[in-house]
Amino acid sequence: MNTAKVISARDLVKVYRRGSEEVRAVDGVSFEAGAGEMVAIIGPSGSGKTTLLNMIGCLDNPSSGSLSVGGRQVFGGQKELSERELTVIRRELFGYVFQKFYLIPTLTVEENILLPGAFYRAPAARQARDVMALLGIEQRRSHLPGQLSGGEMQRVAVARALINNPKVLLADEPTGSLDSRRTGEIKEILRGLTKQGITVVMVTHNLELARSADRLLEIRDGKIHA
Ligand SMILES: Nc1ncnc2c1ncn2[C@@H]1O[C@H](COP(=O)(O)OP(=O)(O)OP(=O)(O)O)[C@@H](O)[C@H]1O
Ligand SMILES: [Mg+2]
Structure with missing residues (x-):
């Protein structure tokens, strides 16, 4: 059995520069998560939660520190991964639920859900039905996002994140x-x-x-408190 952690982050730091000012949005965060574990990140607005999630999801690269996901060293290793390798990791390992849903307004619910698969393989209509059933939005499949309530949009965003059978679901305020x-x-x-x-x-x-959640990470000023 492979007991390697699915996520292993060491001393992740993200520094943003705004003119001459430096913002340490994430300031030395380490944590691990195994298969089937649920980790919740809490903390005040601006404490670095989204920045941390984006680094874990390989959507943003850390200023320093190391990250392995799914047994692969992504950041901080001997060799930097190519954009192509990162793309494969993003689509095969992760499902993303963004803080703003980013549903495409001109596509129906079903089309939005099928979108992540559309870029590299035939859209799986059956799978879309399964995730719509799981989230209880089958009745909304032909609606446009503008015709949905906030809660329904949120469930469409979760359904879309599940369409590629991710090993890791990253969700920014999934019940906002x-x-x-x-x-x-x-x-x-x-x-x-x-x-x-x-x-x-x-x-x-x-x-x-x-x-x-199985584990609670409380973030303040980019650092873990509990
Ligand atoms: N692209 C960026 N450029 C400059 N500063 C940024 C950028 N993104 C985030 N920041 C800053 O980094 C800090 C952390 O932002 P982040 O979005 O991670 O916070 P958050 O904990 O997700 O907040 P919220 O609960 O409001 O979503 C904030 O001070 C923010 O202004
Ligand atoms: Mg945020």
Whole structure:
């Protein structure tokens, strides 16, 4: 059995420069997550949560530190990965739920969900049906995003993140605009994913959701506090 951690981050640092000012958005974060583990990241606005999630998801490169995902050293190793190699890791390992949903307004719910697969293989209509059923949005498949409630959009964003069978689901505020019943539903869905061995790393302001995680990382000023 491969016991290697799915995510292993060491001393991740991200420095942004704004004119002469330096912002250490993430300031030396280390953590690990195994298969089927759920990690919640909490912390005040501007504390570096999205920046950290983007680095873990290989969408943004750290200023320093090392990261391996799925047993591959992505940052901080002997050799830098090519953009092509990073692209493969992004699409095969990760599903992303962004803080803003980024649904394409001119595509239907079903087309939005099929989008991640469309770039490199035939869209899997059956799989789209499965994830729509899982998220309870089958009835909305032909709607445009503009015709959905905030909660429905959020569920479409989760469905889209699952279409490529990711090993890791990264979710930035997956229940941001949901009421407590819908939040509970998303919590159960995420828990179900971990039972299938999917690692979930999420940013949330929702304490109920955060407490349901296996591990809680509290971030303040780019550093882990608990
Ligand atoms: N592209 C960027 N250029 C410059 N500064 C940035 C950039 N992205 C983020 N920052 C800064 O880095 C810090 C952390 O931002 P980040 O978006 O990670 O916070 P957050 O914890 O996700 O906040 P929120 O809860 O509001 O989403 C903030 O001070 C932010 O202004
Ligand atoms: Mg954020």
